[in-house]
Amino acid sequence: MTPKLNIVPFVSVDHMMKLVLAIGVERFLTELSDYIEADFRRWEAFDKTPRVASHSREGVIELMPTSDGEVYGFKYVNGHPKNTREGRQTVTAFGVLADVCTGYPVLLTEMTILTALRTAATSAVAAKYLAPRNARTMAIIGNGAQSEFQAIAFKALLGVDKLQLYDIDRSASTKCVRNLAGYGFDIAVCSSIEEAMEGAEIVTTVTADKQNATILTDNMVGSGLHINAVGGDCPGKTELHADILKRSDIFVEYPPQTRIEGEIQQLASDHPVKELWRVIAGQETGRSSDRQITLFDSVGFAIEDFSALRYVKRQIEKTGLYEELDLVADPDDPRDLFGMLLRAAATPNAA
Amino acid sequence: MTPKLNIVPFVSVDHMMKLVLAIGVERFLTELSDYIEADFRRWEAFDKTPRVASHSREGVIELMPTSDGEVYGFKYVNGHPKNTREGRQTVTAFGVLADVCTGYPVLLTEMTILTALRTAATSAVAAKYLAPRNARTMAIIGNGAQSEFQAIAFKALLGVDKLQLYDIDRSASTKCVRNLAGYGFDIAVCSSIEEAMEGAEIVTTVTADKQNATILTDNMVGSGLHINAVGGDCPGKTELHADILKRSDIFVEYPPQTRIEGEIQQLASDHPVKELWRVIAGQETGRSSDRQITLFDSVGFAIEDFSALRYVKRQIEKTGLYEELDLVADPDDPRDLFGMLLRAAATPNAA
Numbered sequence: 001m002t003p004k005l006n007i008v009p010f011v012s013v014d015h016m017m018k019l020v021l022a023i024g025v026e027r028f029l030t031e032l033s034d035y036i037e038a039d040f041r042r043w044e045a046f047d048k049t050p051r052v053a054s055h056s057r058e059g060v061i062e063l064m065p066t067s068d069g070e071v072y073g074f075k076y077v078n079g080h081p082k083n084t085r086e087g088r089q090t091v092t093a094f095g096v097l098a099d100v101c102t103g104y105p106v107l108l109t110e111m112t113i114l115t116a117l118r119t120a121a122t123s124a125v126a127a128k129y130l131a132p133r134n135a136r137t138m139a140i141i142g143n144g145a146q147s148e149f150q151a152i153a154f155k156a157l158l159g160v161d162k163l164q165l166y167d168i169d170r171s172a173s174t175k176c177v178r179n180l181a182g183y184g185f186d187i188a189v190c191s192s193i194e195e196a197m198e199g200a201e202i203v204t205t206v207t208a209d210k211q212n213a214t215i216l217t218d219n220m221v222g223s224g225l226h227i228n229a230v231g232g233d234c235p236g237k238t239e240l241h242a243d244i245l246k247r248s249d250i251f252v253e254y255p256p257q258t259r260i261e262g263e264i265q266q267l268a269s270d271h272p273v274k275e276l277w278r279v280i281a282g283q284e285t286g287r288s289s290d291r292q293i294t295l296f297d298s299v300g301f302a303i304e305d306f307s308a309l310r311y312v313k314r315q316i317e318k319t320g321l322y323e324e325l326d327l328v329a330d331p332d333d334p335r336d337l338f339g340m341l342l343r344a345a346a347t348p349n350a351a
Numbered sequence: 352m353t354p355k356l357n358i359v360p361f362v363s364v365d366h367m368m369k370l371v372l373a374i375g376v377e378r379f380l381t382e383l384s385d386y387i388e389a390d391f392r393r394w395e396a397f398d399k400t401p402r403v404a405s406h407s408r409e410g411v412i413e414l415m416p417t418s419d420g421e422v423y424g425f426k427y428v429n430g431h432p433k434n435t436r437e438g439r440q441t442v443t444a445f446g447v448l449a450d451v452c453t454g455y456p457v458l459l460t461e462m463t464i465l466t467a468l469r470t471a472a473t474s475a476v477a478a479k480y481l482a483p484r485n486a487r488t489m490a491i492i493g494n495g496a497q498s499e500f501q502a503i504a505f506k507a508l509l510g511v512d513k514l515q516l517y518d519i520d521r522s523a524s525t526k527c528v529r530n531l532a533g534y535g536f537d538i539a540v541c542s543s544i545e546e547a548m549e550g551a552e553i554v555t556t557v558t559a560d561k562q563n564a565t566i567l568t569d570n571m572v573g574s575g576l577h578i579n580a581v582g583g584d585c586p587g588k589t590e591l592h593a594d595i596l597k598r599s600d601i602f603v604e605y606p607p608q609t610r611i612e613g614e615i616q617q618l619a620s621d622h623p624v625k626e627l628w629r630v631i632a633g634q635e636t637g638r639s640s641d642r643q644i645t646l647f648d649s650v651g652f653a654i655e656d657f658s659a660l661r662y663v664k665r666q667i668e669k670t671g672l673y674e675e676l677d678l679v680a681d682p683d684d685p686r687d688l689f690g691m692l693l694r695a696a697a698t699p700n701a702a
Contacts, residue, residue: 005439006364012677013357017695025692052403054418056451061423063414067405072412074427076447078454084685088356088453092679096427100407102439103429112680116688145682148689172686179689326363328443329463331496334435335523337467338499338530341376344368 006330009322011109011312019312019321020113026156026183029149033121033157035307040125043277045069046303050257055235058082066302072098073306075111081208089145090208091115097309104328107313111305118308119300120149122253123228124157126296127202129279129286130251131226135201136162141193141215141239142207142231143167143176150204150230151180163187166196194220205239206230218243223291229263230298240295242266248295251276251286253304262297273297357681360673362460362663370663370672371464377507377534380500384472384508386658391476394628396420397654401608406586409433417653423449424657426462432559440496441559442466448660455679458664462656469659470651471500473604474579475508477647478553480630480637481602482577486552487513492544492566492590493558493582494518494527501555501581502531514538517547545571556590557581569594574642580614581649591646593617599646602627602637604655613648624648 011019020028039046051064059080066073077093084090093111098104127135138160140147144167154160163185165173173189180187190196197203197220205215208231221227221244231239240263250273252258259269276296278284287294316322331340362370371379390397402415410431417424428444435441444462449455478486489511491498495518505511514536516524524540531538541547548554548571556566559582572578572595582590591614601624603609610620627647629635638645667673682691 010676013680014677014695016680017692020692021696047405049403052400052414052416054398054416054423054451056418056420058452059454061416061418061449061451061454063403063416063425065403065405065412065414067407067412069407072405074414076425076449076456078449080452080454083453086453087685088455089680089682089685089688092455094456094678098412098427098429100405100412101409101431102434102437103410103412103431104439104443105427105445110678110680113688113692144686145688175684175687175690179687179693325361326365327445327461329364329367329440329461331440333526334438334440335495336526336530337440337464337496339526341368341371341464342530344365345372 005104006326006328007324008105008108008327009316010325011316011322013110013113015321015323016110016113019315019319022319022321023315025152029117029121029124029153030156032117032308032311033125035311036118036121036125036304037280039303039307040277040280043281043303048254050260051302064302064305066306067100070100071310072100073309075302075305077111077115095305095309097313107309108325108327109309109312114308114312116146116149118304119146119230120153122304123150123204123230123296123298124153126251126276126298127154127226127228128157130294130296131158132201132224132287132290135226136160137164137200138202138204139164139166139196139200141166141196141203141205143172144206144208146206146230147176148179150206151185152183154202155183155185160202161185164190164196164200166190166193202226202228204228204230207239213239214241215239216244217241221247221293223293225293227293227295228298229295235260235265238263238266245295248293249274250295250297251279252297253299253301257301258297258299261299263295264297356455357677357679358675359456359459359678360667361676362667362673364461364464366672366674367461367464370666370670371468373670373672374666376503380468380472380475380504381507383468383659383662384476386662387469387472387476387655388631390654390658391628391631394632394654399605401611402653415653415656417657418451421451422661423451424660426653426656428462428466446656446660448664458660459676459678460660460663465659465663467497467500469655470497470581470649471504473655474501474555474581474647474649475504477602477627477649478505478577478579479508481645481647482509483552483575483638483641486577487511488515488551489553489555490515490517490547490551492517492547492554492556494523495557495559497557497581498527499530501557502536503534505553506534506536511553512536515541515547515551517541517544553577553579555579555581558590564590565592566590567595568592572598572644574644576644578644578646579649580646586611586616589614589617596646599644600625601646601648602630603648604650604652608652609648609650612650614646615648
């Protein structure tokens with residue numbers, strides 16, 4: 001007997017939660033960061049393409065594929081800011097890994113939770129190279145679904161343990177405080193963005209409106225700050241005033257995608273940016289002075305999802321936290337797909 | 352309580368086989384053809400893009416998205432001709448439908464079997480408009496996994512009931528004969544392509560090698576023939592001699608994709624072709640004379656998969672032949688993804 005070629009391991013939302021809890025959120029984020037750094041170091045080995053987006057009035061649905069020549073991965077992800085008003089997630093996602101040699105899928109997993117984790121892990125990896133040394137205080141502007149993951153990633157990788165929270169909806173901030181109880185943070189809920197920014201060495205902007213907003217204005221940004229701009233991630237959706245960008249050294253994931261989707265869509269298309277992978281690979285300098293303003297213009301790139309999928313695949317092999325999905329038709333004779341159908345009719349309960 | 356937002360209906364291979372058998376292959380193909388024709392008629396309502404392909408030495412992995420503004424669909428599909436030598440399928444696939452308004456997936460299904468069905472249904476739809484009137488004899492060159500589906504679709508839609516089979520591996524032809532017993536065909540297994548072509552009014556070429564082959568040469572193609580060219584479907588993979596193309600009226604699905612992947616990759620990039628949807632919509636003439644050679648240069652387009660996904664979604668709603676997949680994270684408060692994780696820890700068996 002050949003192995004069960006029809007079966008693809010599937011990680012449900014329930015299994016993903018069990019996996020994260022079994023590993024621990026901090027350790028999961030730390031180990032995932034290692035996978036992301038490892039893949040950024042071999043950036044040139046990947047097929048890269050801007051995501052394939054289908055825009056509508058209400059939001060966007062995207063496919064984000066990549067391959068390292070041995071493994072292929074893609075993520076399906078939507079972004080619908082109005083969803084929260086109807087009790088749904090702004091962003092949901094699922095992802096697939098496949099074997100390049102056979103084309104067969106080898107993993108299907110929920111990625112709503114996993115995307116939150118990989119986004120936070122990528123932000124923290126960038127900050128390791130870009131934030132002021134020994135930064136401990138971070139402002140988080142926007143305290144929705146991504147905020148706690150960001151906080152814990154920055155604590156795990158950088159030792160950030162003082163948070164200054166601001167959200168236009170104060171109940172989002174109090175939810176964030178409640179969820180982070182026991183994680184060892186000193187947290188202040190602030191009444192204005194200015195208050196949240198006071199004394200912060202890092203600011204994470206992670207709001208969700210699909211429009212050009214100005215979460216940060218130029219006067220709020222002092223020298224030496226690291227800006228982790230997470231929320232501006234599609235055409236027409238930005239969070240920072242253009243003047244801030246012009247004072248900052250800007251680091252991006254994949255320039256062709258970030259020029260369309262990131263904060264830098266506000267700038268000329270030849271405005272200089274540095275690629276994060278080059279900093280990680282030691283080809284470019286990250287932070288070079290105490291007074292420099294660094295900006296990670298994060299939009300999320302397929303390689304980060306690929307790293308996350310690789311990490312999850314390894315973890316479910318160790319933990320068994322998955323189901324078996326009958327996804328791939330596998331007739332005994334591969335040329336006899338129709339015969340498989342006929343035989344299913346003959347033995348209806350043994351198919 | 353809101354409906355179970357986390358659940359996505361999933362059609363496994365087993366359920367797909369049960370669905371096809373419950374409906375009947377001929378009826379399934381006929382009804383599916385109606386969906387395909389209906390979507391071709393409203394072609395202009397769709398977002399169209401050439402598929403997103405990741406090529407490797409051994410094959411290709413593709414994502415094929417489209418949307419009609421209300422529903423979004425995509426298919427994952429691979430093509431690995433060497434797979435059959437290892438007991439695997441050349442082509443496997445799965446697909447997803449999603450709600451454009453929320454971005455939430457609403458169907459996940461196997462599409463290996465479904466792709467075979469939609470490919471055959473599309474061929475038969477094209478032949479309805481392009482084949483000689485009252486054609487009853489079809490040559491099928493290449494008797495692999497797609498051949499029986501083609502035969503039954505042409506019988507169901509056009510009344511083709513005489514088959515002349517040829518394959519370089521005679522056992523593939525005998526497999527095809529065996530599988531089609533009881534479907535009312537008069538079948539001849541032929542020893543050469545010339546023999547199979549004799550008296551045929553339609554020829555379906557559906558071989559699988561990933562290379563430029565010459566299954567049909569110019570001398571084999573007499574006037575009045577309809578050529579249903581299914582096997583040439585990626586760059587460097589063709590089945591017909593270029594001279595045949597120059598004598599034929601060529602009909603294609605989506606020119607920007609077919610120019611890259613179809614038989615017409617052998618021709619100048621401005622060689623005239625007609626779009627099948629325009630013929631179906633009554634904007635262009637299909638077959639206009641008895642002596643005309645018509646060629647459907649089929650490569651498979653996302654809208655056909657979209658039609659197939661729509662059809663399957665409707666059928667599983669009627670039959671209940673699906674499972675429920677816990678694919679979308681759905682916290683009670685959509686801004687509280689992290690809190691959902693914490694609560695899963697508190698109630699590990701109720702997650």
